[in-house]
Structures are given as C-alpha cells and as structure tokens.
Amino acid sequence: MSAPALSTTPAEGFTSTRFAQHLSQRAYLPAWWLEAKKAAWNQFNALPLPSRTDENWRFSDLKGLDLSGFTVPEDHSQKIPNHSGFAQAAEIVFSNRQVVARSHVSAELSSKGVIFAPLDEALRQHGDLVRTYFQKHPANLGSAKFVALNTALTVAGGFLYVPADVEVDLPFVIQHTLTGNNVSVFPHTIVVLGPRAKATVVEFFVSGGSSSVTASTLARSAPAAERQLVSGVNDLHAAEGAQLTYVGAQRWSRETLAFQINSIAVERDARVLSLNLHLGGRQSRHESHSRLLGPGAHSEMLSLTVADGDREFDQRTLQTHISPHTTSNLLYKNALLDTAKTIFSGLIIVEPDAQKTDAYQKNRNLMLSDTAEAHSLPGLEIQANDVKCSHGSTSARIDAEQEFYLQARGINPTEARRLLVSAFFEEVLNKLENEDLHASLTALIADQFKK
Amino acid sequence: MPTLEIRDLFVALAATPDKPIVKGLNLTIRTGEVHAIMGPNGTGKSTLSKAIAGHPDYVITSGDVLLGGKSILEMEADERARAGLFLAFQYPSEIPGVSIANFLRAAVQARLAEGEEIDATAYYKRLYSKMDLLKIDRKFTSRSVNEGFSGGEKKRCEILQMAMLEPTFSLMDETDSGLDIDALRIVAEGVNLMRGEKLGVLLITHYQRLLDYIVPDFVHVMYDGRIVKSGDKTLALELEAKGYDWVKQELALSASAAVATA
Ligand SMILES: Nc1ncnc2c1ncn2[C@@H]1O[C@H](COP(=O)(O)OP(=O)(O)OP(=O)(O)O)[C@@H](O)[C@H]1O
Ligand SMILES: [Mg+2]
Numbered sequence: 001m002s003a004p005a006l007s008t009t010p011a012e013g014f015t016s017t018r019f020a021q022h023l024s025q026r027a028y029l030p031a032w033w034l035e036a037k038k039a040a041w042n043q044f045n046a047l048p049l050p051s052r053t054d055e056n057w058r059f060s061d062l063k064g065l066d067l068s069g070f071t072v073p074e075d076h077s078q079k080i081p082n083h084s085g086f087a088q089a090a091e092i093v094f095s096n097r098q099v100v101a102r103s104h105v106s107a108e109l110s111s112k113g114v115i116f117a118p119l120d121e122a123l124r125q126h127g128d129l130v131r132t133y134f135q136k137h138p139a140n141l142g143s144a145k146f147v148a149l150n151t152a153l154t155v156a157g158g159f160l161y162v163p164a165d166v167e168v169d170l171p172f173v174i175q176h177t178l179t180g181n182n183v184s185v186f187p188h189t190i191v192v193l194g195p196r197a198k199a200t201v202v203e204f205f206v207s208g209g210s211s212s213v214t215a216s217t218l219a220r221s222a223p224a225a226e227r228q229l230v231s232g233v234n235d236l237h238a239a240e241g242a243q244l245t246y247v248g249a250q251r252w253s254r255e256t257l258a259f260q261i262n263s264i265a266v267e268r269d270a271r272v273l274s275l276n277l278h279l280g281g282r283q284s285r286h287e288s289h290s291r292l293l294g295p296g297a298h299s300e301m302l303s304l305t306v307a308d309g310d311r312e313f314d315q316r317t318l319q320t321h322i323s324p325h326t327t328s329n330l331l332y333k334n335a336l337l338d339t340a341k342t343i344f345s346g347l348i349i350v351e352p353d354a355q356k357t358d359a360y361q362k363n364r365n366l367m368l369s370d371t372a373e374a375h376s377l378p379g380l381e382i383q384a385n386d387v388k389c390s391h392g393s394t395s396a397r398i399d400a401e402q403e404f405y406l407q408a409r410g411i412n413p414t415e416a417r418r419l420l421v422s423a424f425f426e427e428v429l430n431k432l433e434n435e436d437l438h439a440s441l442t443a444l445i446a447d448q449f450k451k
Numbered sequence: 452m453p454t455l456e457i458r459d460l461f462v463a464l465a466a467t468p469d470k471p472i473v474k475g476l477n478l479t480i481r482t483g484e485v486h487a488i489m490g491p492n493g494t495g496k497s498t499l500s501k502a503i504a505g506h507p508d509y510v511i512t513s514g515d516v517l518l519g520g521k522s523i524l525e526m527e528a529d530e531r532a533r534a535g536l537f538l539a540f541q542y543p544s545e546i547p548g549v550s551i552a553n554f555l556r557a558a559v560q561a562r563l564a565e566g567e568e569i570d571a572t573a574y575y576k577r578l579y580s581k582m583d584l585l586k587i588d589r590k591f592t593s594r595s596v597n598e599g600f601s602g603g604e605k606k607r608c609e610i611l612q613m614a615m616l617e618p619t620f621s622l623m624d625e626t627d628s629g630l631d632i633d634a635l636r637i638v639a640e641g642v643n644l645m646r647g648e649k650l651g652v653l654l655i656t657h658y659q660r661l662l663d664y665i666v667p668d669f670v671h672v673m674y675d676g677r678i679v680k681s682g683d684k685t686l687a688l689e690l691e692a693k694g695y696d697w698v699k700q701e702l703a704l705s706a707s708a709a710v711a712t713a
Contacts, residue, residue, distance in 0.1 A: 400507065405544040405596075408504050409558040409612060410532035419557060423548025423595075 013071035013184065014149070016041075022072065022153060029120070030127040036134070040151035047145040056142025059343045059375045060314050064257060064283040070229045072153060073097060073183040086436035089170040089199075090116045094156040095177045095208060096185060113163040116172055119188060122159035130159060133192050133237055139263045139289035141316040146231045146259040150186040154233070157188035160201055164194035164239075171200040171247075171437060176232075178252070179208035184229035191235070193242035193270075200245040200434060205232065205260070207253035207280065225254035230281075232260045238270035240294065245273045247437060249444060252280040254309070261287045264301075268294025268323075273431065275302040277441055278313050279448050285314040292319070292326035292354070301330040302428045304441075306421065306448045307340035307372065317346040319361065321354035321387075330361040333428055335421040336372035345377040348391060352383045361391040366424045368398045368417055418449035453519045453535075455480045455620045455651055460514035462495070462502040468510050472498045474676030475514070478653075482619060485652040487662055489687060490673030491695050496655045497541050499673075500622040504538035505531050518620070533562055535619030539609040539626050541655075546596040551608070552578070554596050555615050562616070581614040585641050602629030610641045620651045627661040639664030659691040672698050 019041050023034055049065055050057040073096040089109065093101035105116050115126060122130050138147065158174040176187045191201050207228060230252060238244045252258050258281045266272050278284055290299035305313050319328040334342045344363040365374040376393035398420055406416035422445065432438045462473035472495045480486050490496055502509040503516055505528030515522050523531050546554070555578060560569045582589055585607050597605050606626050613621055623642075627635055642652070642665050654667060662670070662684060670686040671678045674695070679702055680686065690698070 399544070401544045402546050404506055404528060405540070405546065406554070406557075407528040408506075408532055408538050408540075409554070409616065410529050410561040411557050412529045412561060413527070415557060415561065416529075419549050419554070420546070423546065426548045 013069065013182070014067065014153075018072065019152060029123050030131070032131055033123055033127070037152050040148040044145055044148035044152055047148065049145065050142060054142065056316060056345075058345065058377065060285070061283055061312050061341075064312065066257070067229065069182050069227075070184040071182055073178075073180055073185070086434075086440055087170050088173045088202075089168050091173040091175070092116070092118055092158050093175045093177070094118075094185075094187070096179060096183060097155040109166070109168060112166045113161075114166060114168065115159065115161040117159050119157035119159050119190070120155060122190075126159070126161070129161060129192070130190060133190050133235055135233075135235060135263075136237070137235070137263050137265045137289075137291055139261045139287050139318070141261070141287040141289060141318055143259055143261050143285065143287055147233055147261055150188055150231045150233045150261075153184075154186040154188040156185060157190070158201075158203075159189070160191045160199065162193045162197040162199045165196050166194070167198040168200075171202045171245075171434060173202045173204070175204040175206070177206050177208035178228050178230065178256075179226070180228075181226045182228075183226075184231075187230070187232040189232075189234045191244065191246065192237045193239060193244050195239045196241040197239070198243040200247070200437070202247045202437065203234075203249070205230065205248065205250035205252060205258075207251070207256060226256075228253055228256040230256060230258040230260070232258075234260075234262045236262065236264045236272060236274070238266050238272050240268045240270060242267070242270045244271070245275075245432070245434075247275045247277070247432070247441070249277040249441060250280055250284065251444065251448075252284065254280070254282060256281040256284070258284040259287075260285070262289065264288065264290040264299055266290065266292050266294075266297035266299050266326075269296035270294070271298045271300070273300040273302070275304070275428065275432065277444065278303065278305040278307075279444065281311060281313075283312045283314070285316075287316045289318040290320065290328055292321045292323060292328060292357075294323050295325040297323065297326045299328045300431065301328065301332075302431060303332040304425050304428055304445070305332075305334040305342060306337070306445060307334055307342050308337040308448065310339045310341075312341045312343070314343045315345070317344075317361070319346075319348045319359055321348070321350045321357040321359060324353060324355045324357070326354060327358040328360070331428060332363045333366070333425060334364070334374060335366045335368060335424060336374055337368045337417075339369070339371045339373075341373040341375075343375045343377075344393065345375075345379075346391065347379040347381060348389055350382045350384050350387050350389065355384050355386045357384060357387040357389065359387070359389045363393040364424075365393070365395040366398060366421065367395055368421070414449055418446060421445070421449075453482050453619055453651075454517070455536075455653075456515075456517040457499075457503070458515045458517065460499070460502075460516065461512045462498055462509050463512050465508055465510045468512055471512065472676055473502065476673075476677050478671065478678060480620060480651040480653055482651045483648045484669065485646065485654060485665060485667045486669045486671060487654040487656060487667040487687060488671050488673050488678075489656060489690055494673050495676045496673055497624055500538055500624045500653070500655060503531075503622060504528060504536060529561070532616075532618075537613050537616060537618030537621040539606075539613060539621065539623040541624040541628070543597050543605045543609055545598045545600075547598045549596050550593050551596055551611075552592040555612065558612070558616060578615065581611055584644070585611055585614070586637050587611060603631060603634045606630055607634060607638060610638050614641060614645060617645075617649075619649065620653070622653045622655070624655045625657065626654075627656055627658055635661065636664060659687050662687050674698055674702065
C-alpha cells in the first residue's frame with residue numbers, strides 16, 4: 001500500500017473515543033451490525049487516503065479530501081427545506097442524523113408486506129433482512145475508505161422492502177438535511193425489490209438552514225458557507241423481473257465535501273433506472289456500479305450535473321455484465337459554467353460468460369464557459385466475443401446564436417442559459433415516467449440558476 | 452410619439468473593427484410608420500438590423516441608435532428587446548429541446564415586474580388566438596423552437612413572436628423570403644393587423660411583391676453600407692423596373708458632379 005498523501009490520524013471529530021461512544025449508544029442494535037461497524041472503523045483507519053498514483057482518482061483534487069475538524073452532529077436543526085411537493089407513498093425526513101418527520105406507508109401496502117423505515121428501526125425489526133442486503137455487492141471504484149467511514153458511523157438512512165408482485169406507483173421519499181459548520185453525516189439507504197415488484201425511490205440530499213442556498217444567497221453568504229462532510233452509500237437490489245426507479249438529487253452547501261456511492265444489483269429480467277442530479281457541494285464524488293446478474297437484466301444509469309462556481313464533480317461508473325443477454329445504458333450529462341470542473345470516468349466490463357451483452361456509455365458536456373474543465377475517461381474491457389458495446393464522450397460549447405436568439409426576445413442571459421441547459425437535460429428527464437418528479441427536478445435545476 | 456433614430460451609424464464585425472460594413476447610415480422611424488429598405492446582397496442590411504438588436508458579433512464603431520430619445524448602445528440585447536425592439540431574423544435559430552410554448556412564456560415572463568407571475572390560462576388563450584390568426588397549427592406549441600420547421604414555418608413563427616411580444620419597433624429582415632403566396636398573404640395580414648400608432652416597422656426586403664401587401668410609407672435604397680436614395684412606395688416600383696444599376700449610375704453621376712464642382 002502506498003503512503004497516504006495526507007495524514008491518516010483521525011481528526012478530532014472521528015476519534016476512537018468518539019466511535020466507542022457511538023457504538024455504546026447503539027447497544028440495542030443487533031450484534032452483527034455492531035461488529036460490522038467495528039470492522040469498518042478499523043478499515044477506515046487502516047486505509048490510506050487516495051494518492052496521486054491511484055487510477056481511480058485521476059484528475060481529482062486530492063487536497064480537497066481533508067477530513068480534519070469534522071464532528072458527528074448530535075443535534076438536529078428545524079430548518080428543513082421541503083423538496084418533494086409531490087404525491088408520495090411515504091416519506092422519511094432526516095435532519096443531520098435524526099428523523100424529524102415521517103409519514104407511514106398505507107395500511108394496504110403494509111398488509112402486503114411493504115416495509116419503509118429508517119435504517120435504525122429496520123435493524124431492530126427486520127435485522128435479518130437488512131443483513132442479507134447490506135453491502136451485498138459493494139461498489140468497487142476507489143472509495144473503500146469513505147464507505148468504511150459510512151458503515152462505521154451511519155445512523156441516517158432508509159430501508160425499503162417491496163415483496164414479490166407488489167407494485168407501488170407513488171414514490172418513496174427520503175430526505176437528508178445537514179446543518180451546521182464542520183458537521184458530517186453518513187446516510188445509508190437500502191432498497192430491496194422482490195420478484196416482479198415495482199417501486200420508485202427518491203432521495204434528496206440538501207444542506208439546511210441558510211446554506212441551503214440559491215446562487216444569490218450563496219453569493220451573499222459565501223464566506224459563512226458551512227463546511228460539511230457527507231459520505232453516503234446506497235444498496236439497490238432488483239430481484240427477478242422487478243422494476244426500480246431510483247432518483248438521488250443533491251444540493252449540498254457551497255463548502256461540502258461529499259461522497260455518494262451507489263451499488264446497483266439487477267437480476268434476471270429486472271430493470272433499474274437510476275438518475276442522479278448533482279447541483280451542490282464544493283467537491284462532490286459520485287460512484288455508481290451496476291451489476292447485471294441475470295439474463296435480461298437492464299440498468300439505465302443517468303446523471304445530470306450543473307457545475308457552476310469553482311465546484312468539482314467527480315463521477316466514476318462501472319457497468320459489469322456478468323450474465324448473457326444483459327443490457328445497460330449510461331448517459332451522463334454535465335453543464336459546466338464559471339471555473340467548475342467535472343470528471344467522468346466510466347468503465348464497461350463484459351465478463352466471459354456475458355455473451356450478447358448490449359452496453360452503452362456516453363458522457364456529454366455542455367460548456368457554458370471557457371474556463372470550465374471537463375475531463376472524460378471512457379473505457380471498455382470486453383472478455384466475451386459476441387457483444388455490442390459502445391462508449392463515447394462529447395463536449396460542445398453552448399451555441400452563441402441560440403443564446404442571442406433567446407436574448408433578442410428579452411430573456412436575460414441567465415434565464416437563456418437555464419433554458420438551454422434544461423433543453424440539454426430534457427433527453428434524460430424524459431426517461432422519468434412520473435411527471436411530478438420530472439417537474440420537481442426541473443424546479444431544483446431552475447433554482448440553481450436564480451441569480 | 453416614440454422614435455427610433457439611427458444616427459451616422461458605422462458597424463463592423465467585432466473581429467475586424469477597422470472594416471466597416473455599415474458606413475454612416477441615417478434613418479428615423481416613428482411609430483405608425485412602415486419603412487422599407489431594399490438593397491443588393493451583401494450591402495449590410497442584416498448587419499444593420501443585428502447590430503441594432505445587440506448581436507455580439509458586431510460592433511458599432513461610431514454613431515448612435517436612440518430609442519425614444521435614449522441611446523441603446525450601452526444596453527444588452529435582452530434589455531433592448533424589453534425596451535421595445537424586435538428583430539425578426541432572416542435566418543431564425545433552431546433551439547432543440549425548448550418548446551415554442553416555454554420559449555414564449557419565458558419571453559412574456561421576462562417583461563413582467565419582479566415577483567409577478569404569468570397568468571398561464573390567459574397566456575395560452577392569447578397564444579392560441581395569435582396562432583389561429585397566423586394559421587399556425589396549435590400542435591406547434593409543443594414543438595422545439597424552429598427545429599425541423601420549413602422556411603415558411605420559421606418566418607410565420609417569427610411573426611407569432613412579434614404578435615405575442617408587441618414591440619414598439621420591429622426590424623423585419625426578409626420576413627417574406629421562403630414564403631409561398633398564401634403564407635405571404637397571411638404574414639402580411641398579421642403585420643397589417645399590428646400596424647398602427649403603437650408600432651414602427653423597418654421592413655428589409657428584396658421583393659416589391661411584399662410591398663403590395665404591406666404598403667410602406669417610405670422606401671429606402673441601401674447601397675454599400677448607407678442609404679443612398681429615399682422615396683415613397685413608387686421608388687420600389689421604379690427599382691423593380693430599373694434594377695440596382697440605375698442607382699449605381701446615379702451615384703456615380705452625383706459623385707463625378709461632386710468632383711466637378713470641387
Ligand atoms: N458574421 C459575419 N461574419 C463574416 N462576414 C459577415 C458577417 N456578417 C456580415 N458579414 C459580411 O458583411 C457584409 C454584409 O452582410 P449582410 O448580411 O449584412 O448583407 P445583407 O445586405 O443582409 O445581404 P442579403 O441581402 O444577402 O441578406 C457581407 O459581405 C457579409 O459577408
Ligand atoms: Mg441579409
């Protein structure tokens with residue numbers, strides 16, 4: 001193992017005393033869980049921070065990965081911006097680490113065996129179920145250290161279980177809000193769809209209070225922007241023939257260092273659509289790993305990013321085709337403004353047995369500034385001989401004639417850009433069946449342009 | 452009555468500011484008036500209209516443009532539009548992914564006071580009535596701006612925008628080109644309906660045909676970056692009959708006369 005680029009001594013917030021306290025407060029949880037946490041804590045401390053030579057961190061700002069000074073918050077804030085505003089099956093709202101609002105699933109769904117609960121409650125009431133799926137297929141894209149930190153310290157997170165043949169049309173919503181300076185949060189959400197089940201899960205990640213900012217308040221309150229750390233993990237499972245739609249939308253504060261690690265497991269004839277919307281943070285790393293486990297499995301991996309200011313968005317993806325006759329389609333779109341930086345690094349692996357794989361990967365960047373930087377590292381690793389795979393990336397400058405046309409109709413430059421970025425994103429948003437959800441994401445994106 | 456005054460205007464490409472395209476052009480348009488500009492290809496008609504609208508490719512190297520007595524040169528393109536200027540493009544841009552409805556809605560919204568929200572029902576009612584008037588299928592509202600439109604559809608869409616935004620001065624750059632005879636009639640009717648005390652029009656065209664439908668109050672001939680001859684609607688007929696060589700010869704004559712008297 002190479003020497004860590006930065007100090008690995010736990011900062012004052014993540015000391016062993018603090019961790020011991022964290023464990024002792026959770027003695028009521030299953031023993032396997034506490035053991036997993038201990039092991040993760042040790043792993044977190046043993047693993048170095050990413051180094052320059054690590055291919056998984058190429059182009060990333062390693063100096064930005066500074067964990068010093070963060071604490072684990074105990075108090076929650078009441079200032080919760082509401083993001084859903086659409087009809088939902090049920091909702092859980094976390095502020096910092098605690099549940100501050102919750103609506104339960106209907107009696108009908110609950111009688112069919114649907115479980116939707118905060119992780120803590122799920123561990124107590126459905127421990128074995130959680131154990132079966134917790135990190136069953138860990139993503140393997142370079143963030144093991146931060147995933148370990150998540151396991152060690154996670155409290156907030158949702159657990160959704162939809163049994164075989166149950167279809168739920170309305171989305172399940174989980175909201176995470178983080179408030180305070182030098183605070184951290186470690187959301188872990190597990191979604192399990194049984195055979196032929198159908199569900200939609202929406203997760204919002206936002207900084208609360210004054211720092212849940214629009215660009216204008218951001219500009220005004222820039223020096224006071226709260227420094228925050230997030231390391232979130234998802235385990236998404238779709239059993240045979242299941243259909244899962246997962247939407248994650250983040251709008252962290254100006255000074256947030258965020259990691260979000262997605263694992264997607266798709267079994268025979270199942271279909272998972274994941275769409276991640278990235279708007280905030282100072283440095284935001286997102287990893288997504290799909291595994292196509294059974295014939296007929298499909299993973300649709302979508303992402304939209306508005307990269308403005310001097311933010312860095314670091315996106316790493318892996319599409320692993322394990323079974324024959326599996327398909328995957330990745331489309332990551334970034335709109336870059338100001339001096340922002342995006343990194344897209346994607347790999348398709350087709351394992352020897354995965355004949356007749358059909359896999360696509362595309363990263364498209366819309367440049368709205370000459371000083372923004374988009375890096376794209378697409379890759380293929382094909383071990384089967386009868387497959388259809390393609391990958392590619394494009395970067396295009398925003399069309400000056402289109403911008404002028406909009407302005408010549410009285411639309412101000414910011415709004416003109418918002419319209420052009422929305423147009424660029426439409427192809428991805430149109431893949432959402434739920435129109436309320438589509439509208440809600442469009443509104444979040446529009447907010448990002450309000451200056 | 453508001454005026455649009457173009458005073459001794461010089462326009463060049465931003466990339467080559469020392470090579471003027473428009474070379475000392477003077478013209479005053481009052482609301483209620485329709486002025487037609489005719490002139491050979493490449494003489495600077497589109498350059499003039501785009502520079503007035505604030506296109507970033509062009510610089511105004513000297514002279515001034517005044518709207519209601521105030522110079523607009525310091526204003527951004529969107530401010531000029533909100534101040535009452537409209538440019539009907541010779542070649543309208545296609546904007547895939549932005550629907551006509553959302554585009555026009557943003558343009559109407561841009562004219563409302565801060566915090567004021569558009570009345571969606573009233574907006575659609577108005578939009579549909581203008582579309583009906585211009586015989587544009589209502590299905591077009593959900594189509595992307597100009598994308599895949601025929602030449603004539605694009606031009607009709609420009610007029611639709613003008614009708615929705617109600618400018619004080621409209622610069623119409625070859626709105627007649629690409630129109631079949633029926634479309635030309637519809638477009639002309641649309642413009643004639645808007646015509647009146649509240650609107651001044653600058654009509655750039657190559658064809659007398661348009662001026663049969665939209666009868667101008669004044670006709671100007673533009674040549675080599677400036678207006679070289681002005682008159683009433685009969686000038687267009689004369690031009691049609693004699694061609695631009697006639698204007699060129701007159702110019703040469705007056706130039707040599709000027710030399711002779713010097
Ligand atoms: N963006 C541009 N880039 C390069 N050259 C330009 C540009 N705009 C105008 N020109 C040049 O300036 C001159 C005037 O062009 P302009 O389009 O204004 O003419 P016009 O009178 O509108 O012609 P037409 O009747 O063909 O529409 C031409 O020589 C043209 O090539
Ligand atoms: Mg022209």
